Amino acid sequence: MPVEAGNDHPGQGSAYSACVAAAGGDFIVNVEFARTRVLTWWSGSLAAVTMAIAVSLAIAGPAPPIVPLLLLGALVACTEHLVLLRPPTSILGTGVMLSMTAVVVFRDDGALLGPMVVAMCGAVFVPHLRARAWAKIAFNLGYFGLSAAAAAAVYGALDPLGSTTAWRLVAGIPASAALVAVNLMLMTVLIAIRDGRTPRRVLFELAPGNLEVIPLALFGVLLGELALDLNALVVPLFVAPLVIARQTYSSAARLEAAHEAVLTTLTAALEVKDRYTAGHAARVAVFADYIADELGLGPRARRNLRFAALVHDFGKLVVPNSLLNKPTALTPEEFEVVRRHEELSRELLAGIDFLAPRASEVVGHQDVDDFEGKPTVAHVVAVADAFDAMTSTRSYRRALSQEVAFAELRDNIDVQFHRRCAEALIAAVTRRGEHYGAGYEVDPGAWPVPPPARGTGSAGLGDLAPGWEGAR
Amino acid sequence: MSTRALRVAITVGVTAVSAVVAGLADPGGPAPGLIILGGGIVVGELLPLRPPVRGSVPLSFAVFVVLAGQTGLARYAVIVIVAELAASMLVEGAFISRVLRLAARLATATAVIGAVMAIDALVPDDTEVVQLVAALGGAVAALVVGDLLHAVGSRVRVRRGLQRRLPISLTGRSADLIIVSTAVLMTASVEGRDEPGFGLWGLAFCSIPLLMAWYATERLAAARTTYDQSIQTLSVLPEIVGWVPHGRATRVAQLSVEVGEELGLERWELDRLATAALLHELGRVCLDDPSGSAPDAIAGAGVQILSATDELSGAAAILEAELDPETAPVPYATAGAILTVVGAFEDASHGRWPESQAAAEEGLASLRPSYDVRTVRILETVLDSARTRP
Numbered sequence: 101m102p103v104e105a106g107n108d109h110p111g112q113g114s115a116y117s118a119c120v121a122a123a124g125g126d127f128i129v130n131v132e133f134a135r136t137r138v139l140t141w142w143s144g145s146l147a148a149v150t151m152a153i154a155v156s157l158a159i160a161g162p163a164p165p166i167v168p169l170l171l172l173g174a175l176v177a178c179t180e181h182l183v184l185l186r187p188p189t190s191i192l193g194t195g196v197m198l199s200m201t202a203v204v205v206f207r208d209d210g211a212l213l214g215p216m217v218v219a220m221c222g223a224v225f226v227p228h229l230r231a232r233a234w235a236k237i238a239f240n241l242g243y244f245g246l247s248a249a250a251a252a253a254v255y256g257a258l259d260p261l262g263s264t265t266a267w268r269l270v271a272g273i274p275a276s277a278a279l280v281a282v283n284l285m286l287m288t289v290l291i292a293i294r295d296g297r298t299p300r301r302v303l304f305e306l307a308p309g310n311l312e313v314i315p316l317a318l319f320g321v322l323l324g325e326l327a328l329d330l331n332a333l334v335v336p337l338f339v340a341p342l343v344i345a346r347q348t349y350s351s352a353a354r355l356e357a358a359h360e361a362v363l364t365t366l367t368a369a370l371e372v373k374d375r376y377t378a379g380h381a382a383r384v385a386v387f388a389d390y391i392a393d394e395l396g397l398g399p400r401a402r403r404n405l406r407f408a409a410l411v412h413d414f415g416k417l418v419v420p421n422s423l424l425n426k427p428t429a430l431t432p433e434e435f436e437v438v439r440r441h442e443e444l445s446r447e448l449l450a451g452i453d454f455l456a457p458r459a460s461e462v463v464g465h466q467d468v469d470d471f472e473g474k475p476t477v478a479h480v481v482a483v484a485d486a487f488d489a490m491t492s493t494r495s496y497r498r499a500l501s502q503e504v505a506f507a508e509l510r511d512n513i514d515v516q517f518h519r520r521c522a523e524a525l526i527a528a529v530t531r532r533g534e535h536y537g538a539g540y541e542v543d544p545g546a547w548p549v550p551p552p553a554r555g556t557g558s559a560g561l562g563d564l565a566p567g568w569e570g571a572r
Numbered sequence: 573m574s575t576r577a578l579r580v581a582i583t584v585g586v587t588a589v590s591a592v593v594a595g596l597a598d599p600g601g602p603a604p605g606l607i608i609l610g611g612g613i614v615v616g617e618l619l620p621l622r623p624p625v626r627g628s629v630p631l632s633f634a635v636f637v638v639l640a641g642q643t644g645l646a647r648y649a650v651i652v653i654v655a656e657l658a659a660s661m662l663v664e665g666a667f668i669s670r671v672l673r674l675a676a677r678l679a680t681a682t683a684v685i686g687a688v689m690a691i692d693a694l695v696p697d698d699t700e701v702v703q704l705v706a707a708l709g710g711a712v713a714a715l716v717v718g719d720l721l722h723a724v725g726s727r728v729r730v731r732r733g734l735q736r737r738l739p740i741s742l743t744g745r746s747a748d749l750i751i752v753s754t755a756v757l758m759t760a761s762v763e764g765r766d767e768p769g770f771g772l773w774g775l776a777f778c779s780i781p782l783l784m785a786w787y788a789t790e791r792l793a794a795a796r797t798t799y800d801q802s803i804q805t806l807s808v809l810p811e812i813v814g815w816v817p818h819g820r821a822t823r824v825a826q827l828s829v830e831v832g833e834e835l836g837l838e839r840w841e842l843d844r845l846a847t848a849a850l851l852h853e854l855g856r857v858c859l860d861d862p863s864g865s866a867p868d869a870i871a872g873a874g875v876q877i878l879s880a881t882d883e884l885s886g887a888a889a890i891l892e893a894e895l896d897p898e899t900a901p902v903p904y905a906t907a908g909a910i911l912t913v914v915g916a917f918e919d920a921s922h923g924r925w926p927e928s929q930a931a932a933e934e935g936l937a938s939l940r941p942s943y944d945v946r947t948v949r950i951l952e953t954v955l956d957s958a959r960t961r962p
Contacts, residue, residue: 319780322777326761326774326777326778329761330700330760330761331700331760334757334760334761337753337754337756337757337760338753338757338778338781339781340749340750340753341749341750341753341781341782341784341785342781342784344746344749344750344785345750345781345784345785345787345789346788348623348746348785348788348789348791348792349787349791349792351792352788352792352794355792355795355796355799356795356798358799358881358882358883359798359799359802359883361881361883362799362802362803362883362884363802364881365877365878365880365881365884366806366877407798414809444809444812444813447812448805448806448808448809448812449805451801451804451805451808452798452802453797453798453801
C-alpha cells in the first residue's frame, strides 16, 4: 500500500499509528499482535457471538433478498482492502460505506442479518487466508459484523418515525455513529490487551481517526437510498470509479516516490564526485521538510520543497572534482567556475514546470534579500542549506557545533535568513531531540586527509569556531 | 486560485444563477434542470480525465448521455451547441485548435444522441432497462468517436494510430470505464424509477466518484509530467556544459524509439529504451575527464548511477547490455543494440541527420561495415519514412 512521502500520521508511535503502519495502511485490522491466549480468546469469542447472532437471525427472521446480498457481499470482499481516502488520522476503505448501504437496502427484509453478512464479507482477506491467520479473521468477522448490526439496529429503530427520503438520510447519522462507536470500542479493547495499556488512553488516540469515518458512512446511506430507488446494480457503478480513482492515486503516489528516488540517486552521483558533501542534498531536504512541518504547510507544498531542496545544487554535477574538494582558498578564476554551477542549476530547473518560476530563487537562495512576508521556497532552502553546511565537515573545515550553527542562524535573521524559517528549523531540531555538527557526525574519522579544524576556504565559516582568534 | 479553478467557479456560479432565474420564471418546468446540465457540459470540458496511455476524455461525455435521455433532439442540439461554444471560450489553446476541438465535441455529441435515439427506436418499450441500455450505448458511442477523432487529431499515421489505440487495454480504458459507469449511473439517478427519485440531486451525488477519479488522474498526470521533465532536464545536463552536442540526447532517444517500434517492442520497452537513451551520457558527471573519456567508461558510470534506483534499473540494464551484449539478457540485448547503432549513427552524422540527407547518408555508410545489419536496415527505413512524413 503506498505511503505518501512526508505524510506522517500525527501521534507517531501511538497504538493506532503502529497498527496502521503495521497494516501498511489497510483498513482491515492487520495487526501483528502476538499470539497470546487472551487475544485469541477475545477474537474467538467475538466471532462466536457474531456468528450466533447471525444464525439466530437467519432462523428467526425474514431472509434478506439474495441478489443484493451477494452483490454487496462480493463488492465488500473484493474492495475492502483498497484504501479509498487518507484523511489526516485515518484510512478509509469501502467496507464502511457498503455496510451502511446494506443497512439501507435491507431495511425492509433482513434488516440486521443482511448488513451483518455483507460487512462480514470484509473479513475475507486473501493474505490472511493464505497466512492462515485465523485469529485475525475471527476478530474481523466480529469487528465488522457487530458494527454493522449496531448501525442496522439504530437505523431500524429510527426509520419508522418518518417516511421521507430526507428523514431516512437523517436517520443515517446516528446509525453511522453507532457503527463507528462499536468499531472504536472493539478496537480499543484489542489494542489495550495487546499493548497492556489503559483502555482510556487507547480510546483517546483512536477516536479522531474513527470520527473521520462518519462522512464516508453517510455516503453509504445515500448510496443505499439510490440503490433502493433504482436497483442494487447501481452500487457497482458507483464503486467502480472510486476503485479506479484509488488505483490511479496509488500509481501517482508510487511515481512521486520513484521520482524522489531518482533525484536521490542523482545526488548520490554528486556525492561520488565530492564525498565531503555526501548526503548534503538529502539532509537539506530533511531540514526543509522540518521547516515545512513547523510552518504547517500542506503535503503538496512539502513535496515541492523536498524536491527543490534535492535539486538546488544539481549544477555541482558539472564542477570539476578537483575544485569541489580543494582544501585551500579558491582563486578568483576557480571561484567563477564553481559559481557557474548556479547558472547551470538555474537553466536545468527552468525545464521543470513547477520549479521554473522559482528556479532563480532556489538556486541563488543565498542572494535572496527580501525577508518580509511569507517565507518562499528560497527562504526555506537557504536556512536548510546553511544549517547543513555549518554542521557538516567539508574539505576546508570541520563541522561546527549545533549551538554555533543555531547562533549563526539567529544572528543573521533578516540579513540572510527569513525569521520564520530560522526559528522553525531551530524549534524542529530541538523538539525532535536531534543533534548535528561537531561530535555527532557519522564516521567523523573516515577522511583520507582530515580537513583543518577551522578553514578559510569558500564559505569556510572557520571564524565561527569557538576559540579562534577573531571569533565573533 | 488557479485559472482553471476560477473558470470552473465562474461557470458554476453563472449556471446556478441562470437556473434560479429559470426556476422562478418557469416553476416546475424543465428549464432549470437543462441549464444545469448545460453548465455541467461546460465544467466537464474544463475537467478532462487524462489517463496515461490514452487521449484525454472530458467529463462532459457523461453529461451528454444524461442530457440525451432527458430531452428531445432540438433542445439537446441547442444546449450542446451553446455549452460547447461557451467551453471553447474558456479552454486554453490557439484559435484553430479550439475550433477543431469544438467540431470534435459536436461530432461526439451527435454520436451520443444518435446512439440513444437508435436504441430507443429499436426497442420501443420505455422501461428503465431500455433507458440504461440507451445510456450505455450513448456513452460507448461518445468514447469510440472521441477516440477515433483523437487518433486522427494526433497526426499519427492513421493506420498505425488505430492499431495502437483501438485494441482493448485495461490501463488505457480505465477512463472509459469511469465515463460509462458514471453516465449510466447519472442517467438512472436522474430518471428515477417508480418514485421521482433523486432528480438533479442524484446527478450531483453521482458526480462525486467522477470528480474523485478526475482528481486522481490529474495527480498522476502531474507526477508523470514532473518525472518526464526531470529525466529530460538530466538528459540535457551534458549538453548544457558542452560535453556533447546540443540536442543529442533527444535525437538519439527519438530515433531509438522509432527503430524500436519498427522492431515491435512493447510500449513499456520503448519507454525504458527512451529513458536509457536520454540518460546515456549522464555518467560523464562522475568522471575526472567528462569530455574526453571513452564510451565504455561513460556507459559504465551511467550504469552505476542508474542502477541505484528501481525506477531506472531497467535503463541501467540497457546501458549494461551495450557494454556486454553477448551476456545481456534478451529483453535488454535488443534495446542495447538499438542504442549502440543509433548512438554511433548520431556521432557519425555529427547530429546533422535531421536536416541534412548527406549527413544521414554519411552516418549510415559508416555503420554498415561494423554493426548489426538488420538494425542498420531498419534505421534506414525509419530515416526514409521520416523524410517522407508530412
